[in-house]
Each structure stands twice: as C-alpha cells, then as structure tokens.
Amino acid sequence: MAQTPSLSKSELIDIYKEMLLLRRFEERAANLYQQGQIRGFCHLYIGQEAVLIGCKAASQKGDDFITSYRCHAQALACGVSPEAVMSELTGRSTGISRGKGGSMHMFDPEKGFWGGHGIVGAQVPLGTGLAFAAKYRGEDKVCFTFIGDGAMNQGQVFESLNMAALWDLPVLYVIENNQYGMGTAASRIAAGDLYKRGEPFSIKGQKVDGQDFFAVHAAVSNAVADIRAGKGPQIIEMDTYRYRGHSMSDPAKYRTREEVDCVKNERDPINKVAEYLIKEFKVQQEELDVLDKEIKELVKECAEFATSAPEPALSEISTDIMPV
16 A cells, blocks of 8 residues: 555544535435436446545645536535535536536536546546646646546547647546446456556556555645646546446446455545545544444435425526527
8 A cells, every 4th residue: 555644643533524414425325316306317336436536635725627427526526515515416406507508517617626537537627728728828727537437438438638739738647447447347348447548648547446546645745846837738547436336227247346446445445545644644443433423424414415405496497508
C-alpha cells in the first residue's frame, strides 16, 4: 500500500467519511430504485470510491471535474448537497437540475462540477475544452476528465488527446477501468493497455491501483504537479471495480459471485483506509463504527427529504430549453 505521510489523522478521517458517504448514499439510492422512487437509468459508483476521493484530495480549489453518467458520487465529492443529489434522482423540484435531469445529468459549475453526461465519451472533448479555457484565461486550473474503459475506443477520445498534447492543455484524463463496459469485459474490446493510448501523442501515462486511496492520491498529486508546471496533459488508468451491475437494470450475470466477493474481501477501498487508520493512528474500530452510523443517519434523512419534496411544476417542462 502506498502511503501519504502528508495527510494527518484528522484529514484521513475526513477522507474516510467522504468515501463512506459515497458508499452509503449509493446503497440508499439502490434501495429507493427498488422501491420505485427512482426511475429510469441509475448507475452506481459502489466500489470505486478511492479513485474519486483520491483525485479530489490531490486537487486544489478551482479545479474542474467532469465525468460520464456514473456521476452521483462526483456531484457529492464536489460539494453538492446530498439532498440536492437525491432529490434529482427522485425527480423532485429540489434536485440540482430541478428534477428534470435525473441520474445522468447533474451539474454545478460554481463548484467546478460540469456533469454528468449520458453520451459515451462525450465528456472527454468537453473536459479538454475546459482545460483549453483555463489555459486561454491564464487560470491555475487542472481539469480532471473521467473516462470509463468502455469509452476509450471512441474516436472523440483520440481527437481530444491530440488537441490536448498539441496545445499542452492542463488536463488529467482519469480512466476508471472497472473491468466491464456494460456487460463486456474490457479485455475483449480494448487491445493493449489503456494508459498507453496517449503514447502516439507523447502523453505520459501510468496504471495505478484504483482500489487503494493512498496509491491514487500519490500518483495524482505527482501528475497534477507536472500539469500545473506546464508539462502537458497526462493519463492515469485506475485499476478499479464496480460491485453492482452496469446500471440498476443489469443483473451482472456475466461475472461470478466469487469474482465480486474476492474484490470486496481483499481490495475494498474503504476497508483499506480503515485498516490504515487503525494501524498507523491507533483509531479504534468502535470510532469508525460511530462514523458509519452517523453517515447512515445523514443519508436516511436525505432520502426522507427527497421523497417528501414536491415534484416539478408543469411549467418547468418548457424552461431551460435551448432554442434551435
């Protein structure tokens, strides 16, 4: 396990709580989906928490974040309130997109969160554009552009890499390789190593254990330091894993229960941080249990708020529509 000595006990406890919030929030969202409170598409982030929180911990205020449709966790990590995210999932007027975007479409530019995009790979040129804007304006920003393994074969990804390299844009491409693009193993649809896809453009790439917060934080910290120094874009492929199906409608029969349980038992990202806190900072398991109980209560109250909030007014159907 890579270590991050620069993080104090209190900082690591906050990180542990952030990861727990993502996990418990998504578990509650799954429950609400099964109850019919959330409808349509719903893609959960359970199992991948170390990737996002490791990146967020290595970022600085003002940096931009953009991802695809597995975006509830990213909204939370960027500071959007759990009530606003859950309200959006349940289609309520108190949602971040006033209940009209749903699971795939969440945005809060004021917090540096740019979505939430339902088209596979579409966020990559957008993230590259955000990095271009930052450089054009002379802003000290890095755009964290998250990509799934299934999106890495999209033509627009390669076009984006070309432009980012050509103009030395301040963008970090974070490949969340959770091993399956929908129901197909990544190894069956992607030749070679994903982190090497930038080599024709002289973009530095590396592969990191995405289940280890400390490894993620260390690698991303070094990468963004280079990017801020004007050394151009970088790629980091995160070797991670999603515990649930591609979406709530996916029974995930293309993999065995033993495979999933193996990752849960041996590589769970939250357990790794807990083990570190216990070993290095002598935190008691009882203290961590109290934190978990507090997070569960927070998420419960958030769900109660969302499911009791009003639905959007009929007049909302014609607002925020881009004229053509």
